[in-house]
Amino acid sequence: MESTHSIKIFTVVGARPNFMKAAPIIAAIQGYNERLALSPNLDRANDSNLRIRNLLVHTGQHYDQAMSEQFFADLSIPKPDVHLGVGSGSHAAQTAEIMKRFEDVLLRERPDLLVVVGDVNSTLACALVAAKISYGANGARPLIAHVEAGLRSFDRAMPEEINRILTDHIADLLFVTEETGLKNLREEGIPAEKIHFVGNTMIDSLLNFRAKAERSDILNRLRLRKPNPESGSTHDTARYALLTLHRPSNVDQPETFLNILEGMQELLSSCPVIFPVHPRTRKRLTEFGFQRFFTNEDGPREETLRSPRANGRVHLVEPLGYLDFLCLMAHAAVVVTDSGGIQEETTCLGVPCVTVRENTERPITVKVGTNVLAGTGKEGIRRAIRQQLASMVSGSVPEGWDGKSAQRILDVICRELEKKRCSGTVLAGQN
Numbered sequence: 001m002e003s004t005h006s007i008k009i010f011t012v013v014g015a016r017p018n019f020m021k022a023a024p025i026i027a028a029i030q031g032y033n034e035r036l037a038l039s040p041n042l043d044r045a046n047d048s049n050l051r052i053r054n055l056l057v058h059t060g061q062h063y064d065q066a067m068s069e070q071f072f073a074d075l076s077i078p079k080p081d082v083h084l085g086v087g088s089g090s091h092a093a094q095t096a097e098i099m100k101r102f103e104d105v106l107l108r109e110r111p112d113l114l115v116v117v118g119d120v121n122s123t124l125a126c127a128l129v130a131a132k133i134s135y136g137a138n139g140a141r142p143l144i145a146h147v148e149a150g151l152r153s154f155d156r157a158m159p160e161e162i163n164r165i166l167t168d169h170i171a172d173l174l175f176v177t178e179e180t181g182l183k184n185l186r187e188e189g190i191p192a193e194k195i196h197f198v199g200n201t202m203i204d205s206l207l208n209f210r211a212k213a214e215r216s217d218i219l220n221r222l223r224l225r226k227p228n229p230e231s232g233s234t235h236d237t238a239r240y241a242l243l244t245l246h247r248p249s250n251v252d253q254p255e256t257f258l259n260i261l262e263g264m265q266e267l268l269s270s271c272p273v274i275f276p277v278h279p280r281t282r283k284r285l286t287e288f289g290f291q292r293f294f295t296n297e298d299g300p301r302e303e304t305l306r307s308p309r310a311n312g313r314v315h316l317v318e319p320l321g322y323l324d325f326l327c328l329m330a331h332a333a334v335v336v337t338d339s340g341g342i343q344e345e346t347t348c349l350g351v352p353c354v355t356v357r358e359n360t361e362r363p364i365t366v367k368v369g370t371n372v373l374a375g376t377g378k379e380g381i382r383r384a385i386r387q388q389l390a391s392m393v394s395g396s397v398p399e400g401w402d403g404k405s406a407q408r409i410l411d412v413i414c415r416e417l418e419k420k421r422c423s424g425t426v427l428a429g430q431n
């Protein structure tokens with residue numbers, strides 16, 4: 001007999017770094033349902049063999065084609081079931097708008113469990129709504145699962161730090177990517193039974209899509225592949241560096257932004273620097289009159305690549321999709337960034353990374369990986385770049401970053417929902 005009910009899960013995404021963290025979870029749920037459908041001996045009346053209905057909710061925090069849709073295409077994520085369409089705004093306005101719109105959807109759909117990933121405003125906003133919602137007189141609400149729990153920069157001036165701490169403290173299931181996350185959560189008094197070390201779903205995506213990313217033509221488009229007269233090959237990749245900057249603390253202050261650009265000068269004299277520029281950063285560099293540091297061509301000119309000296313300017317390009325960026329990162333001589341995720345991706349790829357921040361919530365990338373913290377002073381950045389270019393260290397890949405994190409998460413989710421059901425709590429899908 002066909003089971004008439006299912007488990008209902010909401011998976012929330014909102015901003016660019018969410019998509020690659022959520023994609024493997026969505027795929028794991030699809031895989032689970034397919035296996036269930038194909039199991040010949042399954043007792044379909046048995047409640048532990050429930051199909052999972054996963055509804056994908058996009059808050060619309062990021063909305064440009066390049067910041068959002070391109071990632072859905074690259075990562076084969078299905079179209080969102082619900083789009084809240086909130087767009088940009090101040091932190092308060094954006095968070096409040098997500099909360100208002102998400103509450104209606106939650107009350108209408110009554111999922112059994114909510115998955116939020118990372119540390120963006122969408123993560124906290126949706127978790128907060130779910131923590132306080134009541135489906136009925138008995139006060140039932142969905143379980144809240146936080147993927148990438150426990151990371152701490154210990155810098156509360158970072159909006160993401162506030163989002164991380166608050167989300168962790170209202171979540172029921174905390175999925176941790178690195179050992180420091182376990183320690184941080186323990187020290188903050190989170191009960192051990194809520195915490196699960198599962199590895200890193202962002203790395204699941206990287207390993208899944210690494211081969212496909214190699215087929216990207218981004219290196220040709222940016223003229224970073226040059227003919228090699230000695231080998232006769234036309235596919236030698238130029239030596240280049242990759243830069244990303246978007247943190248308000250780095251790009252909203254002209255002095256800090258200028259320091260970083262001046263810190264890059266040394267690199268610019270030895271190789272081209274490619275800078276896929278975030279919309280916030282683009283606005284600022286125009287506002288601050290920093291155009292002199294940049295070329296607006298798509299990529300370096302041929303003579304730049306042939307010459308041992310670059311042309312002294314950073315090559316600005318539009319924000320890139322997941323596959324193009326992964327390809328560009330994998331072949332870079334060094335990556336300079338203020339992103340959190342890129343510190344992890346370069347560690348997995350064994351590519352030297354210079355993080356232009358005073359702290360990192362991802363210390364494993366410094367301890368075992370290829371990352372160094374440079375701060376945001378000119379000299380520190382120069383030193384770190386020099387050190388990284390000379391370094392032969394390829395680092396190692398942290399424990400559990402093995403491509404299987406999403407499956408581990410789904411196993412825990414199924415177990416916890418089964419426990420909830422056995423304890424007499426009616427699942428929303430059974431109403």
Ligand code: UD1
Nearest residue numbers: 015016017061062063064067088089120121159160279280
């Ligand atoms: C957000 C996350 C940050 C993450 C980053 C990745 C928070 C607090 N911050 O920062 O953790 O690393 O995403 O990009 O959630 N904009 C566009 N088009 C878009 C999106 C944004 O033009 O599709 C512009 C808008 O002017 C907007 C600004 O970028 O005001 C900033 O966007 P916002 O989502 O507020 O924060 P991010 O800086 O992207």
